[in-house]
Amino acid sequence: MKFFDYFSSPEFICKAVDFYNKFVNFIAIFMIPILMLTLLIAVGIIFYDLRLFVEYFFHIPTTQEYDKAFKLLVRNILNFFVLIELFKVFIDVLEYRRIRKRQIIEAGIVFVVREIILIVFEHRFTFTDLVGFGILLFSLGITYMLLEKSYLDYLRFEHRAITEREKKERSGLISQRKDELKR
Numbered sequence: 001m002k003f004f005d006y007f008s009s010p011e012f013i014c015k016a017v018d019f020y021n022k023f024v025n026f027i028a029i030f031m032i033p034i035l036m037l038t039l040l041i042a043v044g045i046i047f048y049d050l051r052l053f054v055e056y057f058f059h060i061p062t063t064q065e066y067d068k069a070f071k072l073l074v075r076n077i078l079n080f081f082v083l084i085e086l087f088k089v090f091i092d093v094l095e096y097r098r099i100r101k102r103q104i105i106e107a108g109i110v111f112v113v114r115e116i117i118l119i120v121f122e123h124r125f126t127f128t129d130l131v132g133f134g135i136l137l138f139s140l141g142i143t144y145m146l147l148e149k150s151y152l153d154y155l156r157f158e159h160r161a162i163t164e165r166e167k168k169e170r171s172g173l174i175s176q177r178k179d180e181l182k183r
Contacts, residue, residue, distance in 0.1 A: 028094050035087055042080045049073040074121060078114040085110045102151075105144045112137050 006012055053069040085107040092103050116133050119125040162170075 024097070031090065032094075035090060039080075039083060039087065042076070042083055046073070046076050046080060049076050071122060075118060078117060082107070082111055082114055102144065102147050105140055105147065109137065109140050109144065112140065 049069065049072050053073050056069045085103075089099070089103045089107055092100050112133060116130075116137070119129060119133075
């Protein structure tokens with residue numbers, strides 16, 4: 001029984017939360033340079049692919065090499081957009097100490113659009129692929145719109161005038177919580 005009491009004690013919980021915060025800060029300090037390096041390498045790859053594309057355009061008469069270079073350039077530019085969205089998600093995790101659903105949905109939408117563009121651009125699509133991606137994109141869009149609507153409703157609710165009854169209920173809950181913490 002003492003084992004359970006120790007793990008439910010406020011001291012242990014404070015130590016665990018403190019350890020968690022230090023661990024997240026360490027990971028953030030470690031990951032930010034890696035993410036920045038990844039973005040810089042992605043930009044370098046895009047410029048290299050652009051150079052290849054221009055070189056093939058002016059010097060090589062075969063359209064097959066030109067087509068490969070153009071597809072590689074488009075693929076790497078779209079990969080860069082996905083990296084930017086993932087970087088935004090990571091920055092939000094650092095800033096707010098939580099993963100925001102809206103950012104994850106946005107990253108998912110960008111990834112699905114990237115895949116659709118690549119499949120259509122490379123002419124390797126089937127009707128079922130397009131229908132599946134369409135349903136996925138539609139469901140992500142509906143989810144995004146519902147999240148935005150619920151957030152706007154939350155803001156409207158938070159900034160409304162508070163009645164006297166709600167003030168009494170809140171003060172009662174606050175005093176009840178303080179009493180629980182004293183025990």
